Amino acid sequence: MxxxxxxxxxxxxxxxxxxxxxxxxxxxxxxxxxxxxxxxxxxxxxxxxxxxxxxxxxxxxxxxxxxxxxxxxxxxxxxxxxxxxxxxxxxxxxxxxxxxxxxxxxLEKGSFEKDPSKSELWNRGAYLSNALAHCGECHTPRNLLGGLKASMHYAGSREGPEGELAPNITPDQETGIGAWSKQDLQWLLETGMKPDADNVQGLMAEAIDDGYSHLPPEDLKAMAEYLASLPPIKNRVISENQDSEQDW
Ligand code: HEC
Known part of the structure; x- marks a missing residue:
């Protein structure tokens, strides 16, 4: 610290x-x-x-x-x-x-407000993911002035911190992680291992080792519940030197 x-x-x-x-x-x-x-x-x-x-x-x-x-x-x-x-x-x-x-x-104002139409588990997951684990600071793309694009919440960013590519983690079947189950998500946050048995690298590995892996299982389950419920957004995040189908 x-x-x-x-x-x-x-x-x-x-x-x-x-x-x-x-x-x-x-x-x-x-x-x-x-x-x-x-x-x-x-x-x-x-x-x-x-x-x-x-x-x-x-x-x-x-x-x-x-x-x-x-x-x-x-x-x-x-x-x-x-x-x-x-x-x-x-x-x-x-x-x-x-x-x-x-x-x-x-910069928006105000603290987290529960959505009464959703379960306790979902609200806990939304709070942890958005307020504390700040997944969106890396996984949401930014505009030219560095502001997060709210309409692309968690849809992946080509220019995450350290220039690392942060994948689309919305449940879009084609460009996101729509094929992942809630258990897969929970397992990733706990261990850094993806469903294909590959490990995440770089800043995500650091965030898991130093952060998310220390959370109690109930909290990780809540985050998985929230993440799986996100609206799927189509966004193929690929690096600068690959051909892009997406106009940024
Ligand atoms: C400091 C930046 C950062 C933060 C914070 C962060 N991530 Fe990541 N995340 C990354 C990067 C970079 C990768 C790509 C890692 C790789 O390619 O091995 C990644 C990969 C992933 C993947 C793998 C997706 C795939 O298609 O392989 C998932 C799922 C994921 N993150 C979920 C989350 C969640 C959920 C949170 C919040 C609890 C979070 N991340 C917070 C940077 C971050």
Missing amino acids: AGGRGIQTPFGIFYGSNITPHPEAGIGGWSDEDFVRAMTLGEAPDGSHYFPVFPYTSFRLMTETDLLHLKDYLFSLPASPKVNREHEVPFPFNLRPPLYFWKLMF
């Missing part, structure tokens, strides 16, 4: 910040309100804007109770004095004030 992990994006390299409770190098001086504001509005305690590479566009869906539990956990970790590394992002993308306008266009 001491920061320094670089993430390559089309706008440059961003380095994760120190989120240990060190009073100067980390977030040890933050109040509860500071933490909630950062996670839901992308605002630093001094009022400046965070770059959306910090996925507050997803975390903003978290309930205040969960946010404060998360802060409690972070504040229980050893404090690291590691100083934050400067992002390597060229002009004009290195400017923070324009993010005010970016947020007006792309």
